[in-house]
Amino acid sequence: MNLKYFDAHLHWFINSAFADRLAENIGDRSSGEYYIDTYCKDGTLVGGIIMGNGDIHQQGINIPDNFYYCLGLDLKERVAQIDDYFDCIEEHLMREKCVGIKIYPGYIPIYPNSGYYDSIYKLLVRYNKVLSVHTGMLASLSGKLKYAHPLHLDDIAIDYPSLRIVMCHFGNPFLSEAAAVLERNKNVYVDLSGLIEGPFDAQKFMIEEKNYIELLKTWIQYIGDNQRFMFGTDWPAVKCDIYTEFISELFPENDIENILINNALNIYNIKGD
Template sequence: MRQLSAFGLLLGLSACASMGRNPAPLAVIDAHTHADFDGKPEAASGILFTREQYLQEMGKAGVVGAVAHTDEYEKGYADLREHGVVHCAGIRDAVDAARLEAGLRSGRYACVKIYLGYVYRYAHDPIYDPVYRLAETYDVPVVFHTGDTYEARGKLKYADPLTIDEVAVDHPKVNFVLAHCGNPWIQSAAEVAYKNPNVYLDSSALLIGRLNELPRETVDEYLVRPLAWVFGYLENPSKLMFGSDWPLSDMASSIEAVKRAIPKQHWRAVFHDNAADVFKIKPSKGPLRN
């Protein structure tokens, strides 16, 4: 943490940097959404899990691109590439390398998601070696679920963000993203990303639900302050990406909450540029149409 004081000074200048300016509306890339639409309301948020609702929220929140996770290779895949959305191929307890390669080669998928904790394997399990080789070959990132699981059957030891350090060291040419900042182990996740140049974090699901309907002190305690600490510890504004985990949370109130954790001069990096670089997203042009 040798550069902490210098970076901390930069964080403190945010209010002054934008005084007297009228900046353009913030264009956002949501680095963590789900698009295996089932047409039902999501229990945590009440959001209708449909393609129409997804595109509507993107438009209202100024989201010009996104990363969409699909649970399995084919389950609920919705081709949203014309809207600046790239898709992650979901990997659980088996790897069909030929099928994955075909999807990466065709552009159907632009990243891979491994559901640690939901699957009882560590990231360094040899079964995933073909995934990392393909990720390097096609220059796509690998996203890991890290931290708390959304179901009681998940086994947390497999989702500990510290376990990603070994994979990051062994595969230095692959970029890895730790979803959810490893929450509640945000300090471990921050250290893994700080130490390894090929590891990034997304801010999704530190809280779920419609965040604007939660008490402000709750959002501050469990999202704003923890995320501000993570951002400061990283000492590198390119390491953190905004994610809502839609439909677990709505996009607009998630954006507003995360803004409170990030100095304004770094909003463009966290809300747009970092995801565009890591996932090679080409944002949609103009307003979205359903």
């Protein structure tokens, strides 16, 4: 199955043992060059959004055509002194390639609705950029899950009704709470990255994990608006082409092109290079 897709949630780590382990687990190598060489070669990957990690001064450098980034605030020492980096953050948002900011509650022990990030949310509204929020399960045992519950996004959505908010990973495994937040807040959207991690066969997985699949479909149908869901892989957590097969099984055939490409372009207000 050769489906064209726009990867709205991927990571290009630099010198990360964690990313190297993830990539090795699926038979890939953890680098932006490898990602482009592997997944763009047959024309199915049409672009993507890099979720930033590490030093904010180094993010967004040498982004290829049709790729964009969310400035990632994932370092505790940076987040602890966020006001000191406000000017730098604003400079990123002035760039066309920067389509938003990604925060990492759970990995960072700060509730996203605590008021701590209010200056950042106001800045995003001013520049008409997107807030992406990690929700749900954590890859690290050192993080604290309570901070990453999707219910916290309800407060932000209500307090900032003109702010577009992306709930990364559909709040998995808190799917019912995630769906409740989405149902009542039309400015909240979902990327479907990170629902599986590691090597897998899409068709075999659909059979063996049919209860999980039905649960996902139930809450997707509950939302009743497939324009609010978009494809993302969380690479290097999974092989991108195989993940398209899995996500495509969750939606009607006539919605697949929107899920895999168009919705992300609309939600992140991407006009193209």
